[in-house]
Amino acid sequence: MSKLVPLTVIKGAGHEFIPLPQGENATVADFHTIRTKTDAPAHITSGFYKIEAGPARPAHYDFEESKYVLSGQIDVLDEATGITHHLVPGDFAFFHVGSKVKFSTQSQGFAFYAVTRPVRAPHPNLKGREEDTKSRLPTLITMTTCIGYAYFLPKDEILNLEYLDVALEIFYGEGKVEWRMAGDSVMFTSETIDLVGLREMLGDLELTRTSPEFILKMLDFITEGRAPEAN
Template sequence: MVFATSTVSGNPVPLTIIKGASSEFIPFPAGENATVADFHSIRTSTTDSPSYLTSGFYKIEKGKAYPLDYTCEETKYVISGQIDVLDEATGVTHHLVPGDFAFFYVGSKVQFSTKSAGLAFYAVTRPVKAAHPNLAGREEDVKQKSKL
């Protein structure tokens, strides 16, 4: 285990480390082929306009398309598979594959789908709405220090 700190106003602040925050622990809701799983959220207080920063995984399998009207900003980075994103503003469907990155603005209207399966990491400016299942007990004890 590695213990690291960051400083804000000269005071050290310990990092939050979540062990095992991986996609195999994310079940689909009954009858669904896509889901989000938030695994960390923080409300900033060091900026002129405080906001939330939440991160997690987006997982989708072949099936129905999921429309979304964005009321916050979001970034997605595709880790595996393919995620298709129909941009309703342009009518263009983007086929995102591992290594691709997308940014969604407030006001974006999209539809997510896939012909197989896809997994993406995301960061979004909203509070937690879908807590990552099965993470209880996976946060490292910040009181323990590295013996490096």
Template sequence: MSAPLVPLTVIKGAGHELIQLPKGENAITADFHSTRTKTDSSPAHITSGFYKIEAGPQRPAHYTYEETKYILAGQIDILDEATGITHHLVPGDFAFFYVGSKVKFSTKSHGLAFYAVTRPFRSPHVNLLEREDGKAKL
């Protein structure tokens, strides 16, 4: 007996151009989709969204979950505190952060990345809410 088919979720117009930085901040994470996986062996959350940063102070992060970032535009500098190496990421570059990773994000101009993380939805951006197919008002 096979499992029933499940329809996919489509996010209409979840474009990064809709993401505005909070007043007085130079970086933001903007979750736009999250789900609890149905994987039998190790169910977990998976959440995806955009990370945007502009020139300003370094943004520290100490990871308690896994995350991937794929650079879409600009440049994002990541200081890996475990090695002391600063990685200069540009469009097409990819980074993986393990539980226990400790980094500082910065940029000389601006940067934009798509991310996927193993944590629940936490920081919705007002311009990305209600954009699922069937709800989108485009």
């Protein structure tokens, strides 16, 4: 990494107005992109950067980093240009492979970053803080679940498992969609086909109960205090 690469800095990036497309209530607003020059597949690591007044902190990059200042001020001396960037809340800086800098501050600074490197220093107070990904919605409400190219149906909703292979072949083609039992559910998977609408397709072939029939059946089980019988 003998060649030094200048930083990319966008002052006030976080303060610019972002218009929403007509009729939409959300949008993305990409403002910087590159092709990574690190090993593939590359890590993507997110974290926070905190600095207080003291000696300058040198860094020579063999990975990429996007840094967004949240509070305070972070001064960055870019050794490729000799320019010192005074980054304040709302400012964005991108560090390329080959960038060489020195970080400092006269007070304190706090920033969010995303980098193409593995974890170096885990946050001491965020270990294990990822929220549980297991659904907490009751089964009666989530009668079907579609996750990408996997689709789950309660086993109790399917009228005849023996005809599933034929139905899937008719609708999707031979070998395109497979199924297997997963506890009290039937799991459908495909490597190439989005399975949204699978339940409705099976309903058209009279292999699943209609929604009202299924809800009434489940309410009967709940009212009578007994579990549904397996098909």
